Amino acid sequence: MRIENSFIPVSGVGETTERKLWQQGITHWEEFERDAVGETTGERIESFIETARARLDANDAHFFDDAFPSKHQWRLYENFRNKACFFDIETTGLNHSTDEVTTVSVHRDDTTRTFVNDTDPVVGEPLAPEKIRATIGDAPLLVTFNGKRFDVPFLETALDIDINVPHIDLMYPCRQLDLTGGLKRIEKTVGIDRDRPDITGRDAVRLWREYERGDTDALTTLVSYNRDDTVNLRRLMDHVAETLHDDVFASVCQY
Missing domain, CATH: 1.10.150 (DNA polymerase; domain 1)
Structure with missing residues (x-):
């Protein structure tokens, strides 16, 4: 739609x-x-x-982000999907005032980049405010899962930046389709597979601590996990947009 x-x-x-x-x-x-x-x-x-x-x-996505009721902001996706930015962060905890961002993965233009909170990471790129601004800030549309409550405010606090981008938080349109729970549970429900299905957010914290102690393989695993989140966000957004199109629009128009 x-x-x-x-x-x-x-x-x-x-x-x-x-x-x-x-x-x-x-x-x-x-x-x-x-x-x-x-x-x-x-x-x-x-x-x-x-x-x-x-x-x-x-291509003024901000105009339509302001114009559409929040329940219907998913409708912006089809027009801006080719330049949409899918992103997810990993952290050392849930408190954006005391905990740290460890990795940030961004999937855009069929390319995934991961930024690591290290000046010289063994995999990925160093995490820096100017890089995040350049990578996310000029996108017409941002897609996250629970990003409005967690990822965006956490990243803004951690890097002292302002992320002012029209934003579809997939958690809410998923609820319109009775898809509830965390991202991985919803992925499983709709048939989206992962290379590392057994890793959780708690494991992500453990992997970072192991990397800090010198285990470079732990960072490779963490980055892979974080990148899967962003790539799968696009697959889930495609599924949600198509399903809502059928439910909201096509079923009424009978085509």
């Missing part, structure tokens, strides 16, 4: 009105006619479409 199929960002248009438009065959901005709804709502929709076309041509 694409942004151009959506009318719900318009003030006064809720899920029921949008669904009625789709049922009338108005499934795209180009098909909208003012007499399909009341005069006031019709004017609002036309005004929104005029502005939104220009913002979409400008």
Whole structure:
């Protein structure tokens, strides 16, 4: 489902009105006619479409991130998927004031980079604020799992940076599909495999401590685990977007 199929960002248009438009065959901005709804709502929709076309041509994901209700922000994905940035962090604990980031993996443009909290890591690149800003900061869309509550604020505190990027936190659209629990549990439910299925977040802390004591193989394992998280985020986002497309849009339009 694409942004151009959506009318719900318009003030006064809720899920029921949008669904009625789709049922009338108005499934795209180009098909909208003012007499399909009341005069006031019709004017609002036309005004929104005029502005939104220009913002979409400008690849302005921030405009649509602000315009869409949080429940429907997953709809931004199809338009910005090719440049979307999938990222995940590992840490020494859950407190972003006292614990440390150990690794940050970023999957973008079919390439995965891992940044390690070491000036000369045996694998990956040194973790530095300017590198994270350059890698994440210019992305049109960020995709995480529980990143709004954990990864982003933790990274902002640890590196003293501001990550101001439109953000789909997959935990919430997963809940719309009754996919609950942690990332690995959901991956298993939808059939996404891992090379290292038995490693947990607790193991990630242990592996970092072993690396600090000189075990370079531990870091290799940790980086592999962290990279799997980001690559699988893309696979999960594809699954979620396709499933929600079918449930929300295609089932109403009957195609």
